[in-house]
Amino acid sequence: MYNRRAEIEKLKKRIDMNRLPVHVGIIMDGNGRWAKKRLLPRLAGHREGMERVKEIVEVSSNLGIKYLTLYAFSTENWKRPKEEIDGLMKLLVYYLITELDTLIKNNVKIHILGDITELPDRPRIEVENAVERTKNNNHMTLNIALNYGGRDEIVKGIKDIVNDVKLGNIEVDDIDEKTISNYLYTRFQPDPDLLIRPSGELRLSNFMLYQIAYTEFWFSNTYWPDFREEHFYRAIIDYQKRDRRYGGI
Numbered sequence: 001m002y003n004r005r006a007e008i009e010k011l012k013k014r015i016d017m018n019r020l021p022v023h024v025g026i027i028m029d030g031n032g033r034w035a036k037k038r039l040l041p042r043l044a045g046h047r048e049g050m051e052r053v054k055e056i057v058e059v060s061s062n063l064g065i066k067y068l069t070l071y072a073f074s075t076e077n078w079k080r081p082k083e084e085i086d087g088l089m090k091l092l093v094y095y096l097i098t099e100l101d102t103l104i105k106n107n108v109k110i111h112i113l114g115d116i117t118e119l120p121d122r123p124r125i126e127v128e129n130a131v132e133r134t135k136n137n138n139h140m141t142l143n144i145a146l147n148y149g150g151r152d153e154i155v156k157g158i159k160d161i162v163n164d165v166k167l168g169n170i171e172v173d174d175i176d177e178k179t180i181s182n183y184l185y186t187r188f189q190p191d192p193d194l195l196i197r198p199s200g201e202l203r204l205s206n207f208m209l210y211q212i213a214y215t216e217f218w219f220s221n222t223y224w225p226d227f228r229e230e231h232f233y234r235a236i237i238d239y240q241k242r243d244r245r246y247g248g249i
C-alpha cells in the first residue's frame with residue numbers, strides 16, 4: 001500500500017537544508033479545471049486551492065523558506081464573472097480571519113504585492129489588519145500578490161522614480177538596476193530563486209517580470225488544488241540539481 005507519510009519523509013531527507021531557495025514564487029493555477037473535472041462549480045476549486053495555500057505556507061515556514069510569494073489575484077482577473085470575483089474575495093477574507101492567529105504564532109509577516117486600494121472594503125480592511133498585525137514578524141515573509149500585475153508594478157515604479165527625480169531625492173545618473181528593484185512592491189527583498197507553476201501552463205502571466213531575470217522555473221501538470229507538500233519538496237529537490245550560472249560559465 002502506498003504510504004504517503006513515508007514518501008514525504010523520504011523526499012524531505014533528500015533536501016539539502018544548506019541550499020534552500022531563499023525566495024519561492026508560486027503561480028497558483030488550475031483551480032477551475034480541477035473543479036470542472038469533478039463537475040463542481042469553479043469556486044469549489046478555489047476553495048480547495050485555499051486549503052493548499054494553508055498547507056504550503058506551513059510547509060514553507062517549517063522548512064525555513066524566508067520569502068514565499070503566492071499569486072492570488074491578478075490585475076487581469078477583474079475580467080472574470082462578478083460571482084467568481086466575489087467568491088475569491090470572500091475566500092481571501094476567510095483565509096485571513098481563520099489563519100491569522102497561526103501566522104502570528106509562526107512569526108510570519110504578510111506583505112502585499114499589488115494595489116489594494118482598489119479592493120472592495122471588506123477584503124481591503126482584513127488585508128490591512130493582517131499586514132499591521134504581522135508587520136514585526138521575521139521568520140518568513142508571505143507575499144500575497146493581490147490585484148497584482150508585473151507590468152503595472154513597473155509602471156508604478158517608474159512614476160515614483162520620476163517623481164523622486166523631480167523632487168531632487170535622486171539623481172538620474174544614480175539610477176541603476178538596484179534602484180528599480182527598490183521601487184517595486186518587493187523592495188528590499190531578494191529576487192525569487194524558484195518559480196513554481198502547476199497545472200500545465202507554460203507562461204508567466206505577468207508575474208514578477210523584473211524580479212525573475214535569473215529565477216529557476218519549475219512546471220508541473222498537477223492542478224493547484226492537488227499540489228501538496230510532496231510536490232513542493234520535489235520542486236526544491238529539482239531546483240537543487242540546477243547549475244545556476246547567472247550568465248557566467
Ligand code: FPP
Pocket residue numbers: 028029030031032033034046047049050053070071072073074077088091092095144
Ligand atoms: C487560478 O486558477 C487561480 C486563481 C485566479 C486564484 C487563486 C486563489 C486561491 C488559490 C484561493 C485563495 C487565495 C488565498 C491567498 C487565500 P484558475 O481559476 O485560472 O484555474 P483554471 O485555469 O483551471 O481555470
